Amino acid sequence: MANLYINENKKLGHINPELYGHFAEHLGRCIYGGIYVGENSSIPNTNGIRKDVVAALKGIKIPVLRWPGGCFADEYHWKDGIGAKESRKKMINTHWGGVVEDNSFGTHEFLELCEQLACKAYINGNMGSGTVSEMSEWVEYITFEGVSPMADLRKANGHEKPWKIDYFGVGNENWGCGGNMRPQYYADEYRRYQTYIRNYKSNEKISKICCGANADDYDWTEKVLKTTFDHAPANIHGFMDGLSLHYYTLPNNWENKGQATKFNKDVWYKTLHKALFMETLINRHSLVMDQYDPDKLIGMIVDEWGCWYDVEPGTNPGFLYQQNTMRDALVAGLTLNIFNKHCDRVKMANIAQMINVLQAVILTEGEKMILTPTYHVFDLYQCHQNAELVDSYIDATFIGMDNENQVPNLQESVSMNKDGSINITINNLSADEAYEVQTIFTQKQIKSATAWILTNEMTAHNTFQNTEKVHIEKFDEIETNGKELKFKILPCSVMKIMII
Template sequence: ATAPGGLVVQADKPGAVINRDIFGQFAEHLGLGIYDGVWVGKGSRIPNVRGIRSDVVAALKAIKVPVVRWPGGCFADEYHWRDGIGPAAKRVTTVNTNWAGAIEPNTFGTDEFMDFAAQIGSEAYISVNVGSGTVQEASDWLAYMTAVAPSSAAAERAANGHKAPYKVKYLGLGNEMWGCGGPYTGEEYVTKMKTFAHFVHNQNPDQAPPKIDYSVIAKDLMSGKPMDSLPSNPNGMKRIAAGPNSSDASYTEVVMKAWKARSPIYWDIDGISLHQYTWGSLPFNEPGTGFGEKEYANVLMQTQWMDRTVTKHSAIMDKYDPKKHVALVVDEWGVWLKPRAGTESLFLIQDSSLRDGIAAAMNLNIFARHADRVRMTNIAQMVNVLQAMIMTEGPKMVLTPTYHVYKMYVPFQDATLLPVTFNAGEYKVGTITLPKVDAIAARGKDGKVWLSLVNLDPNSPADISTSVAGVSATSAVGEVLTAPRVDSINSFAAPDTVTPRPVTARASGGTLKLTLPPKSVTVVRLEP
């Protein structure tokens, strides 16, 4: 390993705002992600509010989940929303064809999801069924969620217990349309997507587009050019088109080309989705615990690939959209490991170790560095599935290392990125060479300068001296997350094996000296 050098934060050169939605979550009807993980039912002995488990709600409130994507995933393109509304006793039972043929009781539907989102204080990202559904079905769903009286859709929602229209911040126009959502070529998808973008309206008056003065836009309208003269609608629903699988550029090209040629009065999108998972050796093969340093380093190496994937798609988007109207939305990412022994493999239940927490921090740092283009991400998934925040088993609940990283990163929500320069040093194992240290800095909404410092090296600490141009700091206060081993996990029996501990450091002569423990994530704020 090579020693890292000093870190300089340029507090006087603020960059992009790190959109809080970068810290978003994803909750699919998959395995125990919804049933058991979120929904236990109103009659359950597990404490709940209207069927939604209270321990999970309290834990999610603490990480200030900004947005949740629902109901899938692959599930979304086979989901029919009418199955999940109305009196519970009358709801149909269906089969979750994507995920182990599990019985879908539909007891958790639209109103239950919106209740859950409200209980945790999160915005809703609804993924409509583009693959096997119709434009009419999606349009009716949005009417059910957002219409107001005297519309019949609003009356139906009111009869189901919710008079006020819901807010739908994001609308997903299909999922993985090159795979489980289709499969469609980019061109085929664009034709389909444009009709959904055009006909699926949000009727919530708080989100409605401002009235258009046609005399103002007439010139642009007649010229057929994109209409910069259209009034903006900051509170409007944002439409997210399906996008690429990892580094495959074809969807990005085709969708962005169509976007550039659009007439935004007829259809528009605000984001294009990107899915990229970290598999380790092979999908479904990398053990969640009981692995060695080589496997640890391999997963972190693949985590770094997110940067080049985002860079690649951003470059294509820059060609068509230099003003960055369309966001790159990484609405599925995370470490996808071997299912835990004895569990149904298509329930995607895995052990989540310190390594995965470190990978989460590295990914969040990559997204923050690309904050001008990446404005939402949704880790897969929130509870009991893949790189989950929380695992449950009956009444028991445990928080994963990734949960703790999300909690430590709360101050970075809507913070302003500050440039950092530093010599990252090197951490080598076998043929793999990684930076020893990864770091970001930002000015939080509290006005303070926050640093996140990751020491990837499991064998030696990293001494980092930090100076902050434009800020005089006397100390740093925060938390550090580490554990005895890279594969340490939290279990129901030992829930605090990987848990953050307080850290403080003093500055002298304008320089702050921090020692980062091996294999750790440190988040501190500078105190004047």
């Protein structure tokens, strides 16, 4: 019997909805065919944006969407994607497949998508091959209401009123595809570029995101912060609101990532072990950030995370299209639990990517659409958005096929809603063993408990022929008795319990 202890009286932080954010890059079939099909498509759409995809994403309350990249962002010149579509410039997508990008999905279409989703807009600007004035004019074009060259251009292109930018990333992966910069050089450039990201409305602040580290490059974090803070304004908040972090879970290595649907138990535990490294990254980067920002005014922004495998056989290697199994569901569940438990520092996270790319929540094929196991985890976990993290601990044991890739058998996070109801999300990382769990509260008297579960064998996934193989089911095998709750969590599963 594993004991899950919950001190519902001890609140540890606010879980921003943005921890459940998403990322859409001009990569493969994420934008074209996934999100956008054009106004003349036979696939049902609103202003070119797929109705089925929008409905599905609204179902998981997507809070924020990052666009246009990714590596694509630092070769994207925003003026190529505005105006009449027949006159927009075409370009080669040099990063992703060498295909032609016709720019039919640009600024207007992205912000239309955000309006349809009722989510916040996170735009990543081009520092790598762009200019300060180009980035500054983009902000002016989108957000300025008065008379100016860029505001007038927006109006001429059919949008009288300005939009709102919630977050603006100054470059992307500038240690690599965004310019191969040294941290000190990037930091000086960040200081310059961010100066010209203007808040044209005093009541609509744009949060500025600085490019942070690639995985465990703690030296990048240290040198970027040291350089950025040198002779910085007294009020650093507003000069830098977030520092990004990118980490991908690969079963093997970059040369041989491994297959998405064909793997054994050894690879199962190896993948989960690598996913759990996210907590080490957050802890160690937080220690560096604490030296410069002890009050945690600068959020850690994990704006690229997820599983990365070899592409599906027969698909364009540059499109990064992969299937999505229960292994991905467990990676999503344990990662989101980690984000919840570090909500004092982690303020946003964006899974890579939303549709048809890497650990997608949705896959499409022509007019067809399927929801992946990862989608269902986001569905289960949406209860945590805007809730308060409460203190919890589970006495897990370590399991695995070898000593090197051990993982806890159980992992959880717990939050409380404004009405006092409590959300428990718990993962069983075992591929084949169920566990008895007893949940013990400090004082709370349980009136009722309702549970849902996502479970199947480890390689199970949904296909266009069998769209419901992996789906959420109601879980009724649960007992309540005063302050205690008992249930058996099935192997290879993600579970949500709501307690009143």
